[in-house]
Amino acid sequence: MTPSATPAYRRLSVEERRSQLLDAALGLFAHRAPEDVSLDDVAEAAGVSRPLVYRYFPGGKQQLYEAALRSAAEELRQCFDEPREGPLLARLSRALDRYLAFVGGHGTGFSALLQGGSVVETSRTTAIVDGVRRSAAEHIYQHLGVPDPGARLRMTVRMWITAVEAASLIWLDEDKQPPVEELRDWLVEQFVAVLTVTAGRDPQTAALVTALSADG
Numbered sequence: 001m002t003p004s005a006t007p008a009y010r011r012l013s014v015e016e017r018r019s020q021l022l023d024a025a026l027g028l029f030a031h032r033a034p035e036d037v038s039l040d041d042v043a044e045a046a047g048v049s050r051p052l053v054y055r056y057f058p059g060g061k062q063q064l065y066e067a068a069l070r071s072a073a074e075e076l077r078q079c080f081d082e083p084r085e086g087p088l089l090a091r092l093s094r095a096l097d098r099y100l101a102f103v104g105g106h107g108t109g110f111s112a113l114l115q116g117g118s119v120v121e122t123s124r125t126t127a128i129v130d131g132v133r134r135s136a137a138e139h140i141y142q143h144l145g146v147p148d149p150g151a152r153l154r155m156t157v158r159m160w161i162t163a164v165e166a167a168s169l170i171w172l173d174e175d176k177q178p179p180v181e182e183l184r185d186w187l188v189e190q191f192v193a194v195l196t197v198t199a200g201r202d203p204q205t206a207a208l209v210t211a212l213s214a215d216g
Helices: 016-027 040-046 048-057 060-078 088-106 109-114 123-144 152-175 180-198 205-215
Strands: none
Touching: 016 040, 016 060, 016 152, 040 048, 040 060, 040 180, 060 088, 060 123, 088 123, 088 152, 088 205, 109 180, 123 152, 152 180, 152 205
């Protein structure tokens, strides 16, 4: 008799099961706002029982949402973790490619996950989102080679990060138009533009703009 081809059952480790549940939750949040996703929905998507979801997230939906948000936030942080090699603007373009790929992959859930507006938003979830913005800014300062950015440069970089978020949301509302490559290049050009404006008021930024011009 031919042996059965059914694979043997393998019990998942705690971390593997937790990752499975978070992946299922993020998949749902990619298409629906967190308040519209129930624990039953997550259990069904993961192919497990509702009590099992509670076993790993005894705090219920709020705990699951915050854990999913942290997972998404970590993925976004990694978008800006670009090797400090080659021209700065090329590095920024590659980071934006990863960022926009995340935005495009999570669709309408991007707003609920990272821009607030959810009924389950708390000071903790707001802090998680702010942590992504701070991390992005720190990566940019490092790429600029500025260990101690002044107030005007800090404000400029933070304003640009906010503009990137806003542009990403509008891009989703506009059915991902213009094409992602055009959006990426446009955002890079805006980065140079806001630095150039600040350079007229800040010697530190002016030196950076000069260096960018010579960077090719």
